[in-house]
Amino acid sequence: MTAASEGVARPALTEGAADVGHRVRHLRERRGMSLSELARRAAVGKATLSGLEAGTRNPTLDTLQAVAAALDLPLTALVSSAPATLRGAAVQIELLRVFDDGPVTYELYRMRVPAGLAQRSAAHQAGVTEHVTVFAGMLETGPVDAPLRAGPGEHVEWTADVPHTYAALGADDVLASLLIRYPRVDH
Known part of the structure; x- marks a missing residue:
């Protein structure tokens, strides 16, 4: 199933994308995982993940959930208290x-x-x-x-x-x- 607008992906964050990106990079590096490995495990494009870590891309809720799952972490390990609301x-x-x-x-x-x-x-x-x-x-x-x-x-x-x-x-x-x-x- 997709959204009635036929799967239009909306950015998950209204603010705080740079903070999330820094957090993702830190958690990935702490686990000794390359950007390519995390992208593969999360089934997310390497360019998308690179942009997320650099704070230049505003990820979708699905992307954040996939990255959190690939890191074996709850979603809030990535977003902490930065955004109040997430959108899929x-x-x-x-x-x-x-x-x-x-x-x-x-x-x-x-x-x-x-x-x-x-x-x-x-x-x-x-x-x-x-x-x-x-x-x-x-x-x-x-x-x-x-x-x-x-x-x-x-x-x-x-x-x-x-x-x-x-x-x-x-x-x-x-x-x-x-x-x-x-x-x-x-x-």
Whole structure:
């Protein structure tokens, strides 16, 4: 699934791209990984990754998620507190809180999916789960091969180490909370 505008990728960050780029470079180098290796693991073009690290490219949410997964890190390890809101082709998420709880990290987001839009997201690293509670609208989400539906007051969860989707069904925007659970990976 793509956005109703047929997959138009929107920059994820409204500000802070240079800070994210420096953070990505630092984390990649700390792991002893070349730019080419990270680009290959994240399935992102080397030029795109180079521009991200230089702070000259404003990445999409999918690019940031792919890089975080390739580094075995939560998304917030890349974005920290720099941007308040991240945007994908259809999904807009606002970071509310990060919880580090020993062997796991939780990221809590406020999520909005405009009516009629959909987005397909790449797999996270092994063991990551997503938990969504819908407050308004009708959401189709979860694994691309077996999507789940939830309306106001309902909760769905799935193992997010497979490609997954978010789609606002019907005439109303979806307003929800998104909790992403990452197992800690030691390097």
